[in-house]
Amino acid sequence: MTGGGGLQGEQFNRLFTLFMGITGFFYVLVIVGMLAGIAIRGRAAGTERGERLARTALLGWIAAVVLGLTVLTVGSYASERRVSAAIPARPPLEVQITANQWWWDITYKNAVPANELRTANELHLPVGVPVKVTLKSNDVIHSFWIPSLAGKQDLIPGRVNDLLLLPTRTGQFRGQCAEFCGTQHAHMALDVTVEPVASFRRWQQAQLAPAAPPSTPLAQAGHDLVMSQQCASCHAIAGTPASARFGPDLTHLASRRSIAAGTLPMTRGHLYAWIADPQGVKPGNNMPYIGFDSAKLHAVVAYLQGLK
Amino acid sequence: MSSRCRARLAALAALALLSACDREERQSRAQPVPETLPTPRQSILQPGVPARTAADPRARAYENNSYQMSQGQLLYQKMNCSGCHAHGGGGMGPALSDAEWRYGGSMEEIVATIDQGRPNGMPSWRGKLTEQQMWQLAAYVRSLSAQPRQDVLSSRPDAPSSTEPATLQSRQPVVPSSPAGVQGTSR
Numbered sequence: 001m002t003g004g005g006g007l008q009g010e011q012f013n014r015l016f017t018l019f020m021g022i023t024g025f026f027y028v029l030v031i032v033g034m035l036a037g038i039a040i041r042g043r044a045a046g047t048e049r050g051e052r053l054a055r056t057a058l059l060g061w062i063a064a065v066v067l068g069l070t071v072l073t074v075g076s077y078a079s080e081r082r083v084s085a086a087i088p089a090r091p092p093l094e095v096q097i098t099a100n101q102w103w104w105d106i107t108y109k110n111a112v113p114a115n116e117l118r119t120a121n122e123l124h125l126p127v128g129v130p131v132k133v134t135l136k137s138n139d140v141i142h143s144f145w146i147p148s149l150a151g152k153q154d155l156i157p158g159r160v161n162d163l164l165l166l167p168t169r170t171g172q173f174r175g176q177c178a179e180f181c182g183t184q185h186a187h188m189a190l191d192v193t194v195e196p197v198a199s200f201r202r203w204q205q206a207q208l209a210p211a212a213p214p215s216t217p218l219a220q221a222g223h224d225l226v227m228s229q230q231c232a233s234c235h236a237i238a239g240t241p242a243s244a245r246f247g248p249d250l251t252h253l254a255s256r257r258s259i260a261a262g263t264l265p266m267t268r269g270h271l272y273a274w275i276a277d278p279q280g281v282k283p284g285n286n287m288p289y290i291g292f293d294s295a296k297l298h299a300v301v302a303y304l305q306g307l308k
Numbered sequence: 309m310s311s312r313c314r315a316r317l318a319a320l321a322a323l324a325l326l327s328a329c330d331r332e333e334r335q336s337r338a339q340p341v342p343e344t345l346p347t348p349r350q351s352i353l354q355p356g357v358p359a360r361t362a363a364d365p366r367a368r369a370y371e372n373n374s375y376q377m378s379q380g381q382l383l384y385q386k387m388n389c390s391g392c393h394a395h396g397g398g399g400m401g402p403a404l405s406d407a408e409w410r411y412g413g414s415m416e417e418i419v420a421t422i423d424q425g426r427p428n429g430m431p432s433w434r435g436k437l438t439e440q441q442m443w444q445l446a447a448y449v450r451s452l453s454a455q456p457r458q459d460v461l462s463s464r465p466d467a468p469s470s471t472e473p474a475t476l477q478s479r480q481p482v483v484p485s486s487p488a489g490v491q492g493t494s495r
Contacts, residue, residue, distance in 0.1 A: 233387070233436045246386040277337075284336040286382070288438040 005173055005194065006149030007086055007166035011079040018075045022068045029064065033057065087164045091130035095123070099135070099142035099155040101181060102188040102285060103248055103261040108204070109134075117207050118236075120248030121261045122191045126200035127170050135161040143179035146192050152178045167194040174262070183284040189262025210239025211251045211307050222303025230290055231300075237307070247287065253307045260285070271301050332460070334375045367415035370443040371450055374460040380448025381462070383441055392429065396452035401429060405452040413453075418446040454478070 004010045040053070094109040108117040123146075125131055135144055137155040144163065145152040148171075153163040175190030195203070214220040226232060227241055234247035242250075256266055263282050264270040273280075276297060278287035292300060370376045384390065392401030402410060411421045422442045425432030433442065451461060463475045 229435060230438055279337045284334070286379075288440055289337060290438060 004148070005167060005169045005171060006146075007083060007168055008150040009148060010168060011083055012151070015075060015079050019072065022072060026064070026068060033061075083164075083166075087130040087166055091132045091164065093126070093129055093131040094134065095131060096134040096136065097123075097144060097155070099137045099139075099144070099177065099181075099188075101139050102177070102184040102282070104175075104188075104190050105138075105248065115208060117204060118238075118249045119207060119252065119256075121189075121258065122193070122256045123175065124193045124195065124200055124203050125165065125167050126197040127167050127194050129197065130164060130166045133163045133165060135163060140181050141179050142177045142181045142188070144175065144190075145178035146173055146175040146190070148173040149192070149194075154179060170194050170196060172257075184282050187261060187263045187282050187285075189258070191257045191262060206255070207252055211237045213239075214303055215306055216302065218299050218302040219306050220303075222299035222301070225292075225296055225300050226303060229292075230288065234287075250304065250307060254305050255308050260287075268301065268305060271304055272297060275300060275304075332374060335369075335373075336375075362416070364416050364419075366443055370447045371415050372456045372460050373447065374462065376444045377447045377451050377456065377460065378462060379441075380444035380446070380451075383437070383445050384448055387433075387437070387445075389445070404449050407453065413450075415443070415446050415450065418449050419443055422446065 004013055040050070096107040096109055098105040098107075104121050104123075106119050106121075106123055108119075110116045133144070133153075135153055135155040136159075137157045139157060141157070142155040143152045144155055146165075149165055149167055150163065153161055155161060171194055173192040173194065175192050177185055177188035179185075181188065193203075214223040223240070226235075226237070232242035232244065234244050235250045236243045236245060238249075238251040254266065258264060258266055259270055259274050260278075260282055264274060274287075275290070275292065277289060278285060279289055392399060393404050396405035397403055398405075402408070407413075409417070411417060411426055419439075419442045421430065422433050422437070422445055423439075424434070437445070447456070450456060454461070458475055461475045
């Protein structure tokens with residue numbers, strides 16, 4: 001059962017309650033009818049009164065079934081109409097989500113390429129604004145699921161799926177891959193923040209800015225290491241020479257809530273742990289062991305922590 | 309000995325045989341064996357002459373290992389090896405699925421080629437890829453000519469492809485090419 005953070009979720013819950021109510025009523029009716037039949041049968045069997053009673057019960061049963069099915073059909077049609085009326089065919093916001101083993105690549109589409117925003121593993125949505133989510137996959141079949149907002153939708157390599165969302169409540173939610181996609185399927189989470197439109201715009205502007213330049217000598221050394229070592233072969237940091245797209249975008253890494261698709265909370269210590277031994281935390285993921293010594297590790301973490 | 313007793317013995321023997329089945333170990337850490345930097349060779353390299361590289365214990369750990377091979381395949385696409393070598397057939401760069409190796413076709417020699425780069429366009433990947441990734445790539449490059457064991461090859465390609473899966477290709481005998489036979493000298 002989904003939660004009530006999005007329009008689809010709310011409608012689904014309402015429909016579920018209606019369905020439970022009607023089926024529950026019929027369940028009780030059948031049990032009561034059966035018990036009554038057992039009680040009456042012995043006394044009224046074969047008499048004219050018994051025949052009449054049976055005919056009335058049958059007619060009543062048919063009427064109840066027809067009525068119940070009608071209510072269910074109308075209810076399901078009405079909630080379908082509610083959802084499609086609330087979400088326009090071309091919503092104002094379009095987000096493209098590409099699943100990888102085992103992280104989410106997120107792009108906020110914009111007609112102006114310079115305003116296209118790329119991030120990873122963190123989805124921000126404005127409350128009350130319909131959003132079209134385009135779903136793709138780079139390797140195997142994944143499934144996009146934010147239980148609080150809407151149902152699941154598969155991401156299939158070579159195909160484009162989409163999903164319409166309308167968040168109705170602000171808050172922080174968790175998304176999760178819902179289709180087994182390899183050893184680290186469980187560590188493929190998505191941090192979702194639904195916030196008022198104004199603060200969403202602020203977040204969007206902050207994310208569109210290029211990466212903060214290193215502010216200390218240590219962070220500068222870290223910047224140089226990230227650019228000259230293996231990091232830049234896979235990761236992109238806007239405003240620097242690093243522009244590869246194999247791994248998650250790191251431009252505003254330190255502003256996110258977690259590391260490695262919800263595997264670890266974003267803290268200094270966890271950044272050390274992740275860079276020192278990525279395979280210890282999330283075995284099988286595509287981030288290799290680099291083998292930085294402690295001085296280099298300090299520098300790289302200092303730089304990454306500055307990427308607010 | 310009764311026939312039933314014989315049948316039981318045969319079943320027991322079959323069970324005992326099962327214990328010989330070996331499951332491949334998946335090593336996602338970079339250090340299946342201790343990491344040591346290969347000593348760079350710069351002088352004795354001559355096109356067409358098989359390079360003499362000391363046998364490395366990692367060659368055996370990575371070759372004939374389907375996990376390492378598939379990681380190599382992923383890197384082959386992501387690092388744009390196919391930009392020059394296509395999917396083994398060659399293009400701007402030489403083919404990798406034939407028996408000709410300008411700079412040697414052993415695991416160690418392929419890693420040395422990736423690590424150091426080679427004249428006429430092959431860039432050096434030292435510092436761009438980890439050693440583990442180079443060994444994974446070498447394992448995949450070897451598989452392009454169907455050299456590894458058939459049971460570790462992938463039965464289907466990851467990307468849409470018109471080529472046959474490697475498991476359906478027959479293994480060709482490797483004929484060491486003569487120095488005159490490479491680099492277009494005799495053709």
